[in-house]
Amino acid sequence: MLNNRFYNRRRFIQTAALFSSSLMTSLASARRTIAQDESVKAVVIGSGFGGAVAALRLGQAGIDTLVIERGRRWPITSAQNTFATYRKPDSRAAWLSPKTVIFDEIPIDVYTGILERKDENGISVYCGAGVGGGSLVYNGITYQPPRELFYKVFPRAIDYDELDRVYYPRVHSIIKPVPIPQDILATNYYSSTRIFLQQAAVAGLPNRLLDMAVDWDVVRQEINGTKVPSAIIGEVWYGMNSGAKKSLDRNYLTQAEQTGYVDILPLHIVTEISEVPGYGYRVACTQINESGEIIATKTITCRYLFLAAGSMGTSRLLVKAKATGTLPRLNDYIGLDWGTNGETVAIRSGFPQLTNTGQGGPATSVIQYFDNPLGSISIELLPIWNAPDGTLVSVGIGLPSVKGRFNYDSTTGLVKLNWPDGKNSGDPKLLKAAEFAYRLIDRKNATSISQPQTNITLGSSPRRKNRVTGQVSDIFPAFHPLGGAVLGKACDLYGRVIGYRGLYVVDGALMPGSTGCTNPSFTIAAIAERCMERILAEDIV
Numbered sequence: 284m285l286n287n288r289f290y291n292r293r294r295f296i297q298t299a300a301l302f303s304s305s306l307m308t309s310l311a312s313a314r315r316t317i318a319q320d321e322s323v324k325a326v327v328i329g330s331g332f333g334g335a336v337a338a339l340r341l342g343q344a345g346i347d348t349l350v351i352e353r354g355r356r357w358p359i360t361s362a363q364n365t366f367a368t369y370r371k372p373d374s375r376a377a378w379l380s381p382k383t384v385i386f387d388e389i390p391i392d393v394y395t396g397i398l399e400r401k402d403e404n405g406i407s408v409y410c411g412a413g414v415g416g417g418s419l420v421y422n423g424i425t426y427q428p429p430r431e432l433f434y435k436v437f438p439r440a441i442d443y444d445e446l447d448r449v450y451y452p453r454v455h456s457i458i459k460p461v462p463i464p465q466d467i468l469a470t471n472y473y474s475s476t477r478i479f480l481q482q483a484a485v486a487g488l489p490n491r492l493l494d495m496a497v498d499w500d501v502v503r504q505e506i507n508g509t510k511v512p513s514a515i516i517g518e519v520w521y522g523m524n525s526g527a528k529k530s531l532d533r534n535y536l537t538q539a540e541q542t543g544y545v546d547i548l549p550l551h552i553v554t555e556i557s558e559v560p561g562y563g564y565r566v567a568c569t570q571i572n573e574s575g576e577i578i579a580t581k582t583i584t585c586r587y588l589f590l591a592a593g594s595m596g597t598s599r600l601l602v603k604a605k606a607t608g609t610l611p612r613l614n615d616y617i618g619l620d621w622g623t624n625g626e627t628v629a630i631r632s633g634f635p636q637l638t639n640t641g642q643g644g645p646a647t648s649v650i651q652y653f654d655n656p657l658g659s660i661s662i663e664l665l666p667i668w669n670a671p672d673g674t675l676v677s678v679g680i681g682l683p684s685v686k687g688r689f690n691y692d693s694t695t696g697l698v699k700l701n702w703p704d705g706k707n708s709g710d711p712k713l714l715k716a717a718e719f720a721y722r723l724i725d726r727k728n729a730t731s732i733s734q735p736q737t738n739i740t741l742g743s744s745p746r747r748k749n750r751v752t753g754q755v756s757d758i759f760p761a762f763h764p765l766g767g768a769v770l771g772k773a774c775d776l777y778g779r780v781i782g783y784r785g786l787y788v789v790d791g792a793l794m795p796g797s798t799g800c801t802n803p804s805f806t807i808a809a810i811a812e813r814c815m816e817r818i819l820a821e822d823i824v
């Protein structure tokens with residue numbers, strides 16, 4: 284039996300909101316239970332970039348919306364101890380894993396932690412888990428591709444000028460990313476950034492500071508000792524205890540809940556989606572506790588279903604639905620065109636001066652070697668807390684030429700990502716482009732007393748030796764999974780899933796394996812804004 288408990292509760296919440304925004308906040312956190320069978324007008328699966336944009340725009344349009352998120356909330360506490368740290372990792376560091384999944388593998392209790400590593404066939408992939416999705420673990424790099432690189436990967440039918448004029452600024456106005464201020468850049472914590480930019484200039488390569496989703500005032504407080512050191516000592520991927528990171532739970536999702544129309548349901552994992560003919564969709568999910576044990580199973584019915592479980596989560600749900608016949612009209616592009624966003628990681632050593640490699644996060648600057656004759660590439664400096672001094676660690680983002688695909692295994696009932704055989708050593712074109720760029724930087728910066736050395740690892744390489752720590756593990760799997768339900772193929776150019784009315788993809792699964800030599804979150808969010816505007820205007824009644 285379905286019920287419409289949401290609707291009445293919403294009336295009450297809207298009235299309360301008129302009186303007090305603090306009352307509103309406490310109501311929002313109290314609205315977390317849901318009966319075994321519910322009906323709601325719109326469901327959004329996942330609360331990362333695509334899900335957060337969808338939730339806010341649906342809420343503003345007055346549409347009852349339930350956001351189902353597998354992970355927990357991660358509120359910044361006054362004790363500044365929300366997250367695990369690299370230096371002292373605990374169960375909060377990893378999603379349902381008995382050991383940490385990045386850097387050294389340290390035994391921990393199984394918990395609904397923040398970072399998941401998915402070990403697929405031939406490749407490993409990192410994903411964030413929690414209310415805010417990948418924004419909880421990200422560096423905050425907010426990077427728009429230039430037109431020519433955008434069109435190397437996206438269809439011409441998507442108007443870049445409109446994105447540039449309307450949708451990127453719309454996202455920017457909510458996340459409010461800004462470059463590192465000069466006074467912070469001048470501190471010792473950020474000496475690696477200064478060396479990086481100087482080397483780029485000596486090599487004659489275009490370089491600049493990046494827009495970062497960071498509250499630099501909080502970083503100033505870290506520097507003056509009134510907040511716990513986080514950004515300045517390179518603590519990033521498990522979350523930043525000082526509160527310097529502007530994750531989505533602190534902008535888009537807060538605003539979505541404040542509309543009074545959006546509920547977020549944490550610790551619920553969607554297991555299956557199916558069609559309700561003549562009405563909409565049914566979403567089956569399991570409620571878990573913070574140790575990952577199932578405490579309830581639920582079914583939610585909706586008229587409009589928005590898939591935003593990230594490239595890995597959305598693709599899995601769709602591939603399973605097609606294979607098991609719960610959404611039989613999905614087309615043959617479902618599960619295809621998956622890519623790593625063309626990442627490489629380089630560790631450069633041999634510098635004569637101290638680099639403070641592990642400090643000065645979360646990231647700050649980019650070299651834009653777009654006219655590299657072997658392939659356009661962006662190179663960004665990253666702090667790696669345990670890298671030896673005298674090194675610089677950077678990530679390169681190029682244009683990938685290798686694609687993966689998702690397949691359903693009927694014997695296990697599982698969907699797995701398959702990375703092509705023989706490509707375990709990565710994408711040869713990417714590697715050549717990265718090598719060319721780093722050799723140029725090394726050569727131009729060589730002095731009589733030092734010759735920089737660069738070792739390059741493909742971001743997609745499974746199980747390689749960490750050249751910094753010497754440990755063999757997956758330290759550099761794919762950080763930017765993209766694709767699986769791509770724009771113009773599995774979906775139309777506005778995220779409508781082909782073959783179904785009222786079913787949408789609004790996340791990284793829409794991206795064609797790359798966002799044009801840039802980190803993907805800004806483009807995912809801008810495309811989601813563009814999809815939502817059209818869907819709200821034309822589809823939702």
Ligand SMILES: Cc1cc2nc3c(=O)[nH]c(=O)nc-3n(C[C@H](O)[C@H](O)[C@H](O)COP(=O)(O)OP(=O)(O)OC[C@H]3O[C@@H](n4cnc5c(N)ncnc54)[C@H](O)[C@@H]3O)c2cc1C
Nearest residue numbers: 329331332333353416417422423424553593596791802804
């Ligand atoms: C360590 C790290 C650093 C990064 N740094 C940057 C950066 O600086 N800049 C940048 O642009 N990008 C960065 N990225 C990439 C960026 O985080 C992702 O591209 C982005 O988050 C993808 O957005 P999305 O909406 O597709 O999905 P996500 O943000 O991944 O959100 C998907 C959400 O769905 C939830 N979910 C998944 N499956 C289910 C299910 N079955 N049921 C319920 N919920 C589910 C997940 O828990 C998650 O919250 C980084 C990624 C990593 C891992």
